Amino acid sequence: MFHLMLSVCLLADPALCAERLLPAPAALSEADCRKTAEARAADWLSAHPELAGGESRCLPTEALPRLAMKEIGGGLWVHEGQTALPDPQNRGAIANLSLAIGTEGIAVIDAGASRAEAEALYAAIRARSDLPIRAVILTHMHPDHTFGADLFREAGAEILGAPKLAAGIEARAEGWMESYPTQIGAGALLGTRPVPPDRGVAEEWLDLGGLRLHLQAVPTAHTDNDLTVFEPVSGTLFTGDLVFNGLLPTLDGSLKGWIGWLSAAHPEVRRIVPGHGPAPLPWPEGAQATRAYLEHLRTTIRAAIAEGLPMSAAIRARDPEDARHWTGYEESHPRNASAAYAELEWE
Ligand SMILES: [Zn+2]
Structure with a gap:
């Protein structure tokens, strides 16, 4: 080819x-x-x-230069993004990107931070199979997961996401295209064009031939447009950023909704592929650190509000143990605290 x-x-x-x-x-x-x-x-x-x-x-x-993929069984593959915040060195390539390869078609789960990263993912696919790429499934709107989607549409794939994904991307794309070049370098973004999904999906099965994926939109949690992808034979759930491994979770939706999703049983799930960090992880143990951080955030912000502390003071409070455990804590925790404060203030 x-x-x-x-x-x-x-x-x-x-x-x-x-x-x-x-x-x-x-x-x-x-x-x-x-x-x-x-x-x-x-x-x-x-x-x-x-x-x-x-x-x-x-x-x-x-x-072609191509991404390293790890086979995790059952026709599933994962590229593990770097555990880091986006910067010019990693060119934004920090999210986990996955493939499901059936006997009749291929699905891509998250498309990468740029056209360049999507091309390297595409090359990794073509090194394994020349089957049609049926769908690129976006787990939520953030650029490290979605900016490569356009390439897969050109390759013939349908771009799928949660029903609210299109509105999320449309509202944020212009701002991202202004801020992202300074974050990861303008050269990394050459030819990159954020695009909305072709179709919003609330709940749907996707049949790739001998491999079925269940797509499920989730009530507002990490963002208001999260979507999970489940492969029932291996019990693998692609959580997107509902679970972080190593990189500090970032709150851009609802703290209460997110903790609610993490607290639910999901009995059919045996392992997960998180949005960031080494994968796969056992379920539910693999989500425990994300859940503990978010619950701790809720406890401390609720206490600050109860004490009558202003948002600025609540944001400055930091936990040395969390800071040691998570990459990106100093940068992302203050934003999480302010988002949590704004949400919990009205309880
Ligand atoms: Zn995200």
Whole structure:
């Protein structure tokens, strides 16, 4: 299978250049890749007016840089993102990205932080299978999970997410596209375009041939657009950011809703793939640290409110043990505390 690679530079800063992979919905021979290159490059560039196109070439799958994937059994694969906050060095590639490969099709669970990361995930898929990519399932709106989705749509996949995902992405995308380049570097984002899902899903089965996934939207918790993906044969639940492993959980939805989801039994689940950090983890033990942090946050913020402390004082309070345990504590805990204060103040 051959892939069209197109050199592009940012019109606003011509020193910023990269080579982008333009996927095709069907497997291409080298001759077909060359024959269609010019038209496909022009078509793609028309959707990316911020870029100038240059040379193109056709590369075989094995020549593409690709993400390392860990096989976890049952046709499931995980790429473990770095346990870190997004920065120019990791280029935002901090979220876990997963694959489910059936006998008839493939589903991608979370799409990565940029076009570049999605391309490396796509290359990892094509190194294993040339089956059609049926769906890219987004577990929630945050950019480290969603910014790569556009590439999979070009590859023929339907983008699926919770019913409120489209509104979440539409409300935040512009702000993210302003702040994210300074966080991870503008070069890392060349050709990246946040897109809403094609379809909102409240609850649905997806059949990939010998492998079925159950998609389930969740009441407001980490965000207001969380969605879990469950594979029943292995009992694997892809939790998205309902569970963090190593990186401090970030609250962007409802503290009470999140603790509620973590406290529910979910008896069919045997193991989980969290949104961040090494995977898989046993259930429910693997979610215990996330739950303990959130419950502790609730206790301390409730106490601060009961004492009549203002939000600014409640935010400054820090727990040395939590700070030792979690990566990103100093950066994310104050924001979690202020979100928790705003929510619990009106109890
Ligand atoms: Zn998130």
